[in-house]
Structure formats: C-alpha cells, structure tokens
Amino acid sequence: MPPSLTVVVPIHNEAGFLPEAVPRLLATLDRVGPGTTAILAENGSTDDTAAVAVRAAGGDPRITVLRLPTPDYGAAMRDGFLAARSEWVANVDIDYFSAEFLSAALALAAEADVVLASKRAPGAVDHRGPIRRLATFTFNLLLRTLLGSQVSDTHGMKVIRSTVIAEIAPRVTSTKDLFDTELVIRAERAGYRIREIPAVVEELRATRSSLLKRVPRTVRGLWRIRRTLRAESRNRS
Ligand SMILES: Nc1nc2c(ncn2[C@@H]2O[C@H](COP(=O)(O)OP(=O)(O)O)[C@@H](O)[C@H]2O)c(=O)[nH]1
Numbered sequence: 001m002p003p004s005l006t007v008v009v010p011i012h013n014e015a016g017f018l019p020e021a022v023p024r025l026l027a028t029l030d031r032v033g034p035g036t037t038a039i040l041a042e043n044g045s046t047d048d049t050a051a052v053a054v055r056a057a058g059g060d061p062r063i064t065v066l067r068l069p070t071p072d073y074g075a076a077m078r079d080g081f082l083a084a085r086s087e088w089v090a091n092v093d094i095d096y097f098s099a100e101f102l103s104a105a106l107a108l109a110a111e112a113d114v115v116l117a118s119k120r121a122p123g124a125v126d127h128r129g130p131i132r133r134l135a136t137f138t139f140n141l142l143l144r145t146l147l148g149s150q151v152s153d154t155h156g157m158k159v160i161r162s163t164v165i166a167e168i169a170p171r172v173t174s175t176k177d178l179f180d181t182e183l184v185i186r187a188e189r190a191g192y193r194i195r196e197i198p199a200v201v202e203e204l205r206a207t208r209s210s211l212l213k214r215v216p217r218t219v220r221g222l223w224r225i226r227r228t229l230r231a232e233s234r235n236r237s
C-alpha cells in the first residue's frame with residue numbers, strides 16, 4: 001500500500017473553475033490510492049471560492065477546506081502542510097496536477113525526502129507558451145547563481161516527507177510565490193534527499209497573474225533569501 005498523502009491546493013478566486021476542477025481532483029485522489037486526501041487552502045478570495053469548494057466536494061470526507069482572511073499563496077500552502085496528518089504532503093495548483101507524478105513520487109519514498117516535478121529536468125515536456133518557459137529558465141538560473149542550488153525547479157508540483165515540513169516550514173521567512181522555493185532550498189541545504197521527476201506541464205487554463213509584476217518581486221525575493229541564509233550561516237559559525 002502506498003504511504004499516506006495529503007495534497008494541499010492553494011485556491012484564490014477560483015469559484016468559476018472549482019466545479020470542474022474538484023471532480024478532477026477527486027479522480028486523482030482515487031488513482032493515487034487509499035490514504036490520499038486533499039486540503040483546499042483558500043485565503044483572501046473576493047468571490048465565494050470557499051463555499052463553492054465545499055459544495056463541489058459534495059461531502060466527500062477526503063476533502064477539507066481551510067479558510068483564512070489574507071490572500072497569500074505561500075501562507076495557504078504552509079497552513080495546509082501544517083494541518084496535514086499524513087506521512088507525506090504534496091503541493092499542487094488547482095490547474096496543474098497529475099496522478100502519475102504523485103504516484104511516481106510516492107514510489108520513491110525509500111530514497112527521497114522531497115520529490116519535485118521539474119519543468120527543466122531532461123525529459124520534461126512543457127506545453128506552456130514561450131514567455132512562461134523563459135521565465136522558468138531564468139528563475140532556475142537565478143536559483144543556481146544566487147542561491148547555489150542544484151535543483152532544476154522549485155515551483156510546481158512537489159511531494160515532501162512530513163518530518164521535513166515539521167523541521168523546515170517554521171524557519172521559512174518568504175511568503176507568497178517564494179514560500180515553496182525557500183522551503184526546498186532550506187531542505188536541500190539541510191542535506192535532505194531531493195529527487196526530480198521530469199514533468200509534463202499542461203495547464204488547464206491561461207495564467208491569471210502578470211509576469212511583468214512578478215519578475216521584479218521574484219528577483220527581490222531571491223536576493224532576500226540569499227541575504228537571510230548568509231546571515232544565518234554567519235551566525236552559526
Ligand atoms: N490561497 C491562495 N491561493 C492562491 C493565491 N494566488 C493564487 N492562488 C492559487 O495558486 C494556484 C496557481 O495560481 P494561477 O493563477 O494558476 O497561477 P500561475 O499559473 O502561477 O500564473 C491556483 O490554485 C490559485 O488558485 C492566493 O493569494 N491565495
């Protein structure tokens with residue numbers, strides 16, 4: 001039997017998309033196997049996302065809806081991870097998840113602590129447009145040059161051992177889109193075993209956030225992580 005897994009899905013202003021996405025998520029839980037549940041972590045929506053999520057789940061006990069006031073993708077992920085009671089947790093977006101990846105990641109349970117679906121690993125197939133692919137390439141370059149990371153992608157589907165979450169998540173200082181990046185970088189630096197599975201990326205709808213706004217915010221955020229990690233290692237030595 002595969003180990004238990006909680007799939008954490010941050011959701012925000014998704015009332016229109018959930019009626020088709022939640023049945024797809026339930027079918028994915030079925031395919032990954034018994035012991036697989038999901039937490040839909042809503043925060044700060046201006047539509048009735050949380051109520052629609054509860055309705056779309058139709059009382060299925062495998063789905064829990066968390067609700068918090070302030071919009072923050074990373075905080076939703078962190079709250080979902082910390083609420084989970086399974087051996088493993090996953091993070092996926094509501095428009096991008098796959099049973100194949102989740103099952104393949106759990107199959108690596110004996111040899112990995114963090115399994116990333118990488119859009120940049122050899123063999124990955126990325127069906128997104130050229131601008132989004134360029135953004136992922138540049139982000140990865142920054143991870144390597146600014147943070148000295150060996151991983152090829154920190155943003156997207158991932159499966160993490162709960163003991164790693166318990167140790168690392170409380171130390172993460174980034175919120176929003178960089179929470180998971182800092183989590184993975186800290187896990188890597190702590191010596192946890194990171195494995196990557198080449199991803200097949202097919203988003204089910206166009207991106208809703210502006211890349212132009214996201215790029216400067218991301219670069220500033222990565223510099224801030226670098227400063228924080230450097231200060232921590234100076235304080236330790
Ligand atoms: N809880 C929460 N979820 C968010 C927030 N912003 C985006 N999301 C969710 O994050 C996931 C990715 O969002 P999406 O708009 O597809 O972003 P993109 O594909 O990265 O451009 C989706 O499941 C969104 O509902 C937020 O402020 N809070």
Ligand SMILES: [Mg+2]
Pocket residue numbers: 093095096203205206207208
């Ligand atoms: Mg998306």
